[in-house]
Amino acid sequence: MGHTVALVNQKGGVGKTTVTLGLASAAQASGHRVLVVDMDPQASTSWVLGYDPAAVEISTAEVLARGSAVGAVLETGWGEGVDLIAASNRLQPREHASGKEPERRLRVALATLLDDYDAILIDCPPSLGNLTVNALTAADHALIVVEPAALGLRGITSVADIIDDIWDSSNPNLDLAGVVVNKQPSVSAEAERRTEELARIVGKKAVWQPAIPQRVIVNQAIAERSPIHAYGYRAVDVTDAFDKLWSKLRRRIRG
Ligand SMILES: Nc1ncnc2c1ncn2[C@@H]1O[C@H](COP(=O)(O)OP(=O)(O)OP(=O)(O)O)[C@@H](O)[C@H]1O
Numbered sequence: 310m311g312h313t314v315a316l317v318n319q320k321g322g323v324g325k326t327t328v329t330l331g332l333a334s335a336a337q338a339s340g341h342r343v344l345v346v347d348m349d350p351q352a353s354t355s356w357v358l359g360y361d362p363a364a365v366e367i368s369t370a371e372v373l374a375r376g377s378a379v380g381a382v383l384e385t386g387w388g389e390g391v392d393l394i395a396a397s398n399r400l401q402p403r404e405h406a407s408g409k410e411p412e413r414r415l416r417v418a419l420a421t422l423l424d425d426y427d428a429i430l431i432d433c434p435p436s437l438g439n440l441t442v443n444a445l446t447a448a449d450h451a452l453i454v455v456e457p458a459a460l461g462l463r464g465i466t467s468v469a470d471i472i473d474d475i476w477d478s479s480n481p482n483l484d485l486a487g488v489v490v491n492k493q494p495s496v497s498a499e500a501e502r503r504t505e506e507l508a509r510i511v512g513k514k515a516v517w518q519p520a521i522p523q524r525v526i527v528n529q530a531i532a533e534r535s536p537i538h539a540y541g542y543r544a545v546d547v548t549d550a551f552d553k554l555w556s557k558l559r560r561r562i563r564g
């Protein structure tokens with residue numbers, strides 16, 4: 310099994326970006342190397358990793374246009390172990406597919422980079438158009454990110470439908486690795502009921518443990534453009550959760 314992972318959900322604000330960055334932080338903290346690929350025109354990931362989407366020269370938009378990642382890989386503000394292919398203001402129009410085999414462009418481009426990293430993490434936009442289709446076609450594993458609220462679970466079936474389409478068309482080997490629950494409140498009967506409901510929908514084994522706790526420090530790390538592992542004991546329950554998810558992902562990658 311390969312090691313390219315797409316973090317998906319067409320619902321906005323559930324934590325795709327936060328989980329992508331948290332896993333990158335965990336990877337870096339354990340001495341691994343990851344490439345983060347920003348497929349979201351909002352470019353939050355790129356911003357946190359040190360780049361202004363208005364100033365990026367070779368972005369995921371060009372990677373999709375050319376089907377090549379030559380010149381696109383950037384060092385990041387986080388330092389050694391976390392590289393980036395950034396989003397730019399030119400990415401939004403790429404939400405509409407065009408050209409030959411439009412859904413395979415990212416996969417073809419990333420092929421030359423696979424050996425350089427322990428994992429490639431693709432942060433997807435909150436939509437199921439060409440950008441997410443490219444991410445799921447490039448990926449070996451898909452992780453769905455949800456929040457434990459009634460509205461947070463809505464739409465998980467359309468993600469499952471898209472993955473079904475991808476199996477039938479561009480990527481029959483895509484592994485639906487599971488569902489990561491983010492923004493878990495410390496005490497909430499409602500959240501527990503939602504997580505049980507989720508387990509009924511997707512199956513208990515598909516829900517990854519532990520959930521990522523909801524903590525202000527997570528917002529702070531993003532606002533300060535820093536890896537969550539830089540916050541020491543103040544973030545320990547969050548980093549502990551990401552470390553466990555990263556280990557689980559590594560086991561999944563190894564098969
Ligand atoms: N575990 C958490 N604890 C506290 N705040 C969180 C947590 N996870 C995410 N957030 C906050 O929720 C907001 C949305 O998170 P994020 O940007 O990661 O979601 P997203 O799914 O990537 O959104 P979009 O669909 O817009 O790309 C952000 O302000 C983020 O800081």
Ligand SMILES: [Mg+2]
Binds near residue numbers: 324353432
């Ligand atoms: Mg995001």
